[in-house]
Amino acid sequence: MKSLAEKIAPDAIKKLIPYQSARRIGGEGHLWLNANELEASCVYEGQQGAYHRYPDFLPDKLASAYLEYCQTHAPAMGCKAVAVRGADEAIDLLVRTFCQPGVDKVMVCPPTYAMYEFCADSIAVEALKVPLLSDFQLDMEEIISQLDVVNILFLCSPNNPTGNIISQTDIITLLDLAKDKALVVVDEAYIEFAPQTTVVGLIEQYPNLVVIRTLSKAFGLASVRCGFLLADDSVMDMVTRLIAPYPIADPTAEIALAALTEKGICQMNTQTDDLITIREWFASELNQLEIVEQVFTSSTNFLLVKFNTPICMYRYLCSKGIVTRNQVHEPALSNCVRITIGSQESMRETLLALKQMEAERI
Ligand SMILES: Cc1ncc(COP(=O)(O)O)c(C=O)c1O
Structure with missing residues (x-):
């Protein structure tokens, strides 16, 4: 049976063969002459490591370390993680992977983080707006009435700029209703300030749930540009077709890995x-x-x-x-x-x- 991710992804994405970067192709040998890199490191003033080789195309160590960190608040068994250049890149990737310009729509619930609408606008994907109620909770009736016509529903919990947590009961209701229709993306950029409210544990049960995270907020690493996309395999299969050949720079991976140790x-x-x-x-x-x-x-x-x-x-x-x-x-x-x-x-x-x-x- 077709997964929801496969169902809603535009044909162009489904046909896309991921760019075959040198690291993605891999290989075995003692001379690596396949990526037009310098063979020896240049060491500039103040530089600590060697940076002449391209990084991993999807740094597994970093993804595993982040999944392990997630387990401290919720069982994250059935989900995959991929590191991206900040939560902003995750939002952009999701819109580009699952929406066809000029055809598909997303839904946003303002006041909320402006990048959901911006990323949609940038590729001519219409963003339907269903404003939050006066208590900053979801207008469930209005959302449900338009759920059939969108590919992605963007939610943010805790929400920026209102600061509140979106009702988990409402999120579950929407996940059930959207099961065969739309992805429900929950942006948890601020989750460390209310970790018990994470919905990561629901990914195993709901392959239409995607969680976005970042190291920019509580971890204090905004300039490092590191975020994560957490989702079912079927979603990741589509997203990783479009992801940049080398999304995470080595210095970023090193700093992020240090932050994700027990001590960090x-x-x-x-x-x-x-x-x-x-x-x-x-x-x-x-x-x-x-x-x-x-x-x-x-x-x-x-x-x-x-x-x-x-x-x-x-x-x-x-x-x-x-x-x-x-x-x-x-x-x-x-x-x-x-x-x-x-x-x-x-x-x-x-x-x-x-x-x-x-x-x-x-
Ligand atoms: C809700 C929300 N999501 C995502 C981001 C972007 O995070 P990043 O720095 O990881 O791109 C922000 C930044 O302010 C935010 O408030």
Whole structure:
């Protein structure tokens, strides 16, 4: 029987023979003269390793290390992992693998991460929008009524920029309803801030579920550009036809592997706990300010804050040298600013600026 991935992938993708890079072809021998690399390493100033050879085309060690890390919160038996250049590349790959430009559609639930719509727009795939409800949960009725016409439903949990977790019961309902229709992609970029809510454990039961992860957030490796796609074999078979010949640079793989050791994960967990403590302290301080209308509950490393001031708080904070993220473009988030949680010192400075503004206003 045809898998859902095979059913929805455009014919051009199904016919595609993956690019046969030198590493993919492999071989055995003592002289490697097959990839037009230099045979000896050039060592530039400050360089530690040797980088004259192309990296693995799909670094297995990294994928295995990430799967092992996933097991700490959920059984990830039936799923495969592939490393990509950040979660952003995973989103782009999924749209290009499973949607035919000008024909297929995806669904997004704003306010959410803008890249889902951007990647769809970039190849003329229509993005149907079903806005979140006022409590930032899914509008199930509306989603279900349009599920038949999309190839991918993008969900984000915990969601950016609202910070909340999407109901797992709703996700399961959608996975059941979309079983023969659409892939349900759950972007878990912020999952380390609420690890018990992961849906990775459901992949074995739902081959139409794809989970996206990253080392950019809790692991603190945004500049390394490393993310992961977790899915059933049938999805991976299609995605890896399109993946770049050498998606992961060796220095990236080395840093990522160090982060995924027991010691690295322990360090990340401690950092995450500390950040959550700062976030909760900052939220309680913000709640005492008159200029703050609401601090939304967050399961991430940021807070969405609604102000009740006539002036734009994003611009006010910018004038104090504090750069946050304005949310004016989101109809549901008027007067809202998204503030990333930094060190206690940075949050103290931000608070001080807000208190000054409040004092000036009175
Ligand atoms: C929800 C979400 N997904 C994906 C990304 C991109 O992550 P990466 O740095 O791994 O590309 C971000 C970055 O802000 C994000 O908020």
